[in-house]
Amino acid sequence: MSASPSQLRHLLAKPGIIRSLGAHDVFTALLVQQAGLETVFLGGFGTSASLLGLPDVGLITLSEMADAVRRMASRLHIPVVADGDTGHGDIHNVQRTVREFENAGAAGILLEDQANPKRCGHFSGKQIVSTKEWLDRLKAGLDARKNPDFIIIARTDSRAIEGIHAAIDRANQAKDLGVDVCFVEAPQSIEELQLVAKEVKLPLLANMLTGGATPILSASELETMGYKIAVCPIESLMVTAAAMKQLLKVYMEHGRVDRPDAGAMFNFTQLKETLGLDSISSLKTRLEGKS
Structure with missing residues (x-):
């Protein structure tokens, strides 16, 4: 029953913002689908919490995430966008991660620039790899996908370490590689959100984590600003x-x-x-x- 990556690519191409909600299990994902949302997000935070009862500090494994993707995608007819974290290792692991997620039925994957072990993007103590190492991860991911419609989302956590301008520079370098969506994690003001939208000319994802570092805006406000995807990543877990x-x-x-x-x-x-x-x-x- 899983949605094809072409469904997500079609959503990216048509006008309007894509509203997505994080689901930490398949039952929650069913509710997301039945509410009428067009995509669901399977994040590392929610999966680690529901599957392991542990925080998002890089403890979830590739096989555990791929299994979670498979269970969710097989039950839904809307696209599942899944969190690939750092790719679970070097460029060879990144390629395996992309292939496992694609084979499991995901329509897209996030690949970030944190160093291992990674942490939730709104936790303190994050570390990032060099720009070159991150770009190599993205190149490996782009090369690994079998279906060209499978979406690669480039996520940078560099705002917390190097500032917003460095994060924008990384995002633009990722854009030049041919990734499909850019995601600058944890801008710390509305002005920073606006700056990202102005300077990065690619479909953008905004992470609207309640209680996180980024100001919360509505989907319509983000759309006006220039964002293409709005995600509420773990609010379903918070409510539960x-x-x-x-x-x-x-x-x-x-x-x-x-x-x-x-x-x-x-x-x-x-x-x-x-x-x-x-x-x-x-x-x-x-x-x-x-x-």
Whole structure:
């Protein structure tokens, strides 16, 4: 059922901003799809949290991420954009990462310039590799893709280390290689967001992390500024965590959760509908009708 990379490339080519939301598991991704969003983002932060219960500090492996991509892409009909982090090693590992993600059904991949072990882009203590090493990663990624429609997103974390002008310079060098989208991580003001949009002439991704280093703007504001993709990367995880904490609080206090103060819940019918139980239940009937 996975979407083809050409669907994402078509979205990049048509007018309007692409709104994407991070999903840390397949059920969340289903909700994203059913809400009408055109893409879903599978990030390292959410995957590390949901799969390992650990922070985004480079602990997730290539095979774990590729498996997560495969599970998600196989269930959806909208494109999955997946976090390739640093490519999980040198240029040979970068090529393997791109091929694994592409084979797993991703429509695009992010490749960044952090040094290993990488960290969440809004954590302190990040380190970056040289511009040359990052560009070599991107060259390797571009060379590895089998389908030319598979999207390569060049992410630079250099703003936190070298400043916004250095980050823009890196982004433009990546643009010259032929990457499809540039992503300058963690601009620290609206003026910096505007400067990136003015100086980097390529489709741009804006990371709208609630509580992060970058001011939060609406998708329409980002579109007016010149951005092509707006991503809310881990807000689904934040909401899930807050809801679970409240549910557990009520259960510990009252020994039951069918109370208004336990928070909003899907009813059982809504869960079954979201998961597609009817289509699965109808399989036997359809097959029997062919006998």
